[in-house]
Amino acid sequence: MAGIILLGSLAATQAQNQKEFQLADNAYSIQIEGTSNVHDWTMEAKSLSGEALTQWSQNGLEGFEKVNISVPAKKLESGKRIMNNKTYDALEAKKHPNISFELISVSNLETSGKEFSGTATGKLKMAGQSSIMSIPFKGEILDDSSFRVNGNFSLKMTEFGIDPPTAMLGALKTGDKLTLNYTMTFKK
Secondary structure, three states: OHHHHHHHHHHHHHHHHEEEEEEEEEEEEEEEEEOEOOOOEEEEEOOOEEEEEEEEEOOEEEEEEEEEEEEEHHHEEOOOHHHHHHHHHHOOOOOOOEEEEEEEEEEEEEEEOOEEEEEEEEEEEEOOEEEEEEEEEEEEEEEOOEEEEEEEEEEEHHHHOOOOOEEOOOOEEEOOEEEEEEEEEEEO
């Protein structure tokens, strides 16, 4: 009987130390930078959603249990209609409307006061294909109910079965490598 009470007490304590956060409205930025044989280019995610389940102790942030991020493919914007359409076609946005990231694990988590950093390993899915990515992050606890994370990482379109888009009958060719810069604020 005492063992059951102890297990129940431990489970209740662990649940109290978990905090769920949602991506704050309009408190995010994801920019995608790429190259072509003519000029460099940038796209920005105009909409995204996300959630995080975190583990806390008296000392502060202890870990991440869950992180899910979703970006509607047709909410990527370059400011140029032709480039947007080429991107949506390459991502097969009609068939696969979202780009998503689902956390598998966090490694090298370091905390110092209100600041933290580490590497998030998760499944990044786009154009119907997934790849396991390790994404470095830095963060800051803003207050009792919010934190912000940021960082950047590179990937290749071909990792996801995406042929780098071309235009002007093949005269304009985009490079395979993309760099993603992100900042996201989560609130309880």
